[in-house]
Amino acid sequence: MHALLVFSHLRWDFVYQRPQHLLSRLAARWPVVYVEEPVPGAAVDRLECIDVAGGVQVWRPHLRTAEHGMHGANAAAMRSLVLAAMHARNVTPQVLWFYTPMALFMAPALRPDCVVYDCMDELSMFRGAPAELVEQEKALFGHADIVFTGGRSLYQSKRTLHRNVHCFPSSVDRTHFSTPVADHPLQAALGRPRIGYCGVIDERIDTGLVAGIASQRPDWQLVMVGPTAKIDPAGLPRMANIHWLGQQDYQALPSFIQGWDVCLLPFALNDSTRFLSPTKTLEYMASGRPSVSTAVRDVVDSYGQVVQIRSDADGFVQACEMLMHRDAARRRADGRAVDAILARTSWDATAGAMRSLVEGLLQSRLRTARRRPAPAVAAAAGTATGMAAS
Numbered sequence: 001m002h003a004l005l006v007f008s009h010l011r012w013d014f015v016y017q018r019p020q021h022l023l024s025r026l027a028a029r030w031p032v033v034y035v036e037e038p039v040p041g042a043a044v045d046r047l048e049c050i051d052v053a054g055g056v057q058v059w060r061p062h063l064r065t066a067e068h069g070m071h072g073a074n075a076a077a078m079r080s081l082v083l084a085a086m087h088a089r090n091v092t093p094q095v096l097w098f099y100t101p102m103a104l105f106m107a108p109a110l111r112p113d114c115v116v117y118d119c120m121d122e123l124s125m126f127r128g129a130p131a132e133l134v135e136q137e138k139a140l141f142g143h144a145d146i147v148f149t150g151g152r153s154l155y156q157s158k159r160t161l162h163r164n165v166h167c168f169p170s171s172v173d174r175t176h177f178s179t180p181v182a183d184h185p186l187q188a189a190l191g192r193p194r195i196g197y198c199g200v201i202d203e204r205i206d207t208g209l210v211a212g213i214a215s216q217r218p219d220w221q222l223v224m225v226g227p228t229a230k231i232d233p234a235g236l237p238r239m240a241n242i243h244w245l246g247q248q249d250y251q252a253l254p255s256f257i258q259g260w261d262v263c264l265l266p267f268a269l270n271d272s273t274r275f276l277s278p279t280k281t282l283e284y285m286a287s288g289r290p291s292v293s294t295a296v297r298d299v300v301d302s303y304g305q306v307v308q309i310r311s312d313a314d315g316f317v318q319a320c321e322m323l324m325h326r327d328a329a330r331r332r333a334d335g336r337a338v339d340a341i342l343a344r345t346s347w348d349a350t351a352g353a354m355r356s357l358v359e360g361l362l363q364s365r366l367r368t369a370r371r372r373p374a375p376a377v378a379a380a381a382g383t384a385t386g387m388a389a390s
Contacts, residue, residue: 004030005086005093005110007103009037009069009123012050012058015200015227016250017279018120018150018170019099020053025351027055029359033091037070037100038063038078047081059085069130070102079109095358098144101136107143114361115143119158120150122275127203127230145361148354151277151298168354169302170279171345177254177286184255186245187223195320196223196260198253199280201244202230206268206294211237212313213264213320220320222264225256257287262320265293265307281307282345285338290323292316306337 004026008019012034023032032055042062050058061081067073085091096112098104099120107115117140124133138161141147147165149155155167187194195213197205201224214222218241227247228236236244248256257263263284267273277298284291285306292308293299300309308319326334 001031002094003091004032004095004097006034006097008099011036012052021347022351024053024056026355029355032056033059035059038074040065040068045077047085070100075105083109101140104136104140113365114358115145117144118148125271153297154275168350170277171347171350172282172286173347174286174342177283181255183259187259190221193261194221194223195262195264197264198225201226201228204267204272206266207237209266209313213316214239214242216313216317254287257289260289262323263289263291265291267294267296269294285342292319
């Protein structure tokens with residue numbers, strides 16, 4: 001089967017985000033094989049295959065190595081497992097789709113018709129990023145036919161590095177978040193007002209800011225929904241009115257967000273957030289809830305007219321109080337502004353636009369191949385002889 005073969009640094013069953021939204025929709029056009037980074041410490045090298053969605057199968061390598069990620073030490077074993085599975089399942093990668101440049105070692109063994117790099121983050125800025133990631137990305141730019149970026153600032157950073165770069169910021173499934181649902185049981189007993197955040201809790205979150213808000217307003221309940229990654233959970237602020245609820249299923253997120261009075265984007269302003277385009281900004285809007293953010297560039301530039309931008313706990317508290325006390329006219333005006341933003345974007349539209357661009361490349365290559373004249377018999381024979389001699 002002609003498939004869309006994906007290499008990603010993210011687990012499919014981690015936070016449901018850009019790859020899952022896009023690939024579950026692109027699976028209507030191509031069967032999707034989603035290859036995750038390997039799990040180290042296995043007794044024997046093996047490939048776990050998991051059907052996760054209609055038309056999407058996850059391949060999860062388990063390796064005897066002690067190395068994490070798409071490390072060079074894992075390349076040979078991973079390549080062997082993936083190629084064997086492709087042969088056994090008759091998988092031909094028509095489209096090769098990268099989320100991490102660190103998987104580029106797979107490319108020479110494959111012969112796709114199109115190579116896509118969906119650059120959703122500036123991974124080199126993340127804590128624990130491999131030292132060789134920057135050079136690997138340069139090599140991937142040379143290999144890719146088309147590059148997508150996950151935000152406007154990221155597009156500005158990458159647009160001169162490749163001839164065919166397109167900006168596709170984070171989007172939203174509006175129906176999923178706007179459909180009214182009951183309050184989630186994990187927060188139903190909490191008092192009001194409730195101020196909430198959903199997403200990964202890592203080095204990008206300003207936990208000091210969260211603690212400052214909670215300290216200034218001990219009668220407010222701060223609900224923090226999401227898994228902890230790359231930081232020690234023991235270092236999170238522990239206060240009676242901060243509730244760390246851990247990772248929750250994507251299907252359950254509306255039942256949390258719709259139960260909040262104001263939503264937070266409490267990002268630290270550091271290297272890891274310089275090119276951030278938070279998916280949750282639009283999810284908050286679709287849930288009908290206002291939000292307050294630090295000055296993340298993509299939030300300011302794209303949504304500054306509806307998202308309150310503040311820099312510290314004092315500012316966040318003031319903005320939250322203002323939003324909770326808006327009169328009916330202000331709420332209606334804000335609602336119209338949010339509706340205008342949401343009307344311009346959806347994951348269906350984003351996936352459809354990406355599909356059209358990729359199909360255009362495939363059709364262009366097909367037309368080019370059809371226009372090529374057939375080789376002369378003598379030339380073909382000479383080539384064959386030359387190859388045999390070499």
